[in-house]
Amino acid sequence: MRSARRWRLTVGVVLGVGLLYFFFRGIEWPALAGALGRARPGFLLGVVAVTVVVYVLRAWRWGYLLAPVTRVSLPHLCSATFVGFMAGLLVPRAGEIVRPYLVARRQSVRTSAAFASIILERLLDLVIVLALFALYLYGLPPPAAQRPGTLLDVLEWGGAVTGAGALLLLVLLFALHVRAERALALLERGLRRFPTWIATPLGQALRAFAGGLAVLQAPPAHLLALLGQSVLVWLAIALGVYWNNLAFGLELPFHSAFLVVAFLVVGVSIPTPGTVGGFHQFYLLALTEAFGVDKVTAAAAAVASHALTNLPVLVLGLLLLGREGLSLRTLSGMTEADDLPAGRSLGVLKE
Secondary structure: OHHHHHHHHHHHHHHHHHHHHHHHOOOOHHHHHHHHHOOOHHHHHHHHHHHHHHHHHHHHHHHHHHOOOOOOOHHHHHHHHHHHHHHHHHOOOOHHHHHHHHHHOOOOOOHHHHHHHHHHHHHHHHHHHHHHHHHHHHHOOOOOOOOOOHHHHHHHHHHHHHHHHHHHHHHHHHHHHHOHHHHHHHHHHHHOOOOHHHHHHHHHHHHHHHHOOHHHHOOHHHHHHHHHHHHHHHHHHHHHHHHHHHHOOOOOOOOHHHHHHHHHHHHHOOOOHHHOOHHHHHHHHHHHHHHOOOHHHHHHHHHHHHHHHHHHHHHHHHHHHOOOOOOHHHHHHHHHHHHOOHHHHHHHHHO
């Protein structure tokens, strides 16, 4: 288990270093330092402020996702959100384990049910990002600086395929909840082929996971609130990108950030520690290939955006770690449970 985790971390580090090599290739360090030094501090401070607001909005929305299962106070949701995303910066994908654990240990809900809310959260994020990307492509006038090219065509095709996949998964999750007993009966029948020590906890985790999807049958007003909250989250993220670009003198319209965000979603999906490399390279690609920004300015904007959207989370997460009764060593041990089969890892975390 530990060797598998180390192998994933090693691969992530290698990917990050490789992406950073291509990111910095051809850039003179004095020119990059000069571009960073000329950035307008007021807009950079705005990026920090909006980053904190983004994670508070995420916590607020998470409460609505959990509401049909359990009620959690906003301060606790904020604390769990910052600590969880901080853990994700240190160990790729750790937040998906840490956040459900932090809620489940204080509430009358199983970790697997809380984990279901994270799956729905990711789907909501993907749907809104794709909707903003479609709005950029088809509903709003292209920025004057936009350059024609095949890169946008590829991204458009990839967005359509991803959107179809996300909607299909959402339908399947809805069906799992609506027809939970029938679906779970079929799954449990298949689990009988496995040893009891695997089948029993995995079956229990699946039942709790299905219960965590209860929000899919919430009243329309509740679902509309979730949709509105998701739009607010991503408009705030786009505002941070917009202000970051303005800090470096890039007079692009606000909706240009929708395209940059679509690029960044691809970049941060690459499992590197702290999203290093993937974030930088795809921010650079968006500015240089889509808007013709010179590489030095684009690189400076990417470096600043990555730092200013991650450092507040890292600092606040570390400050709130003690409030959650955890330490960095404890977090490390928790993320090692990610190497276990789903049912076992969730069971370990619940204990």
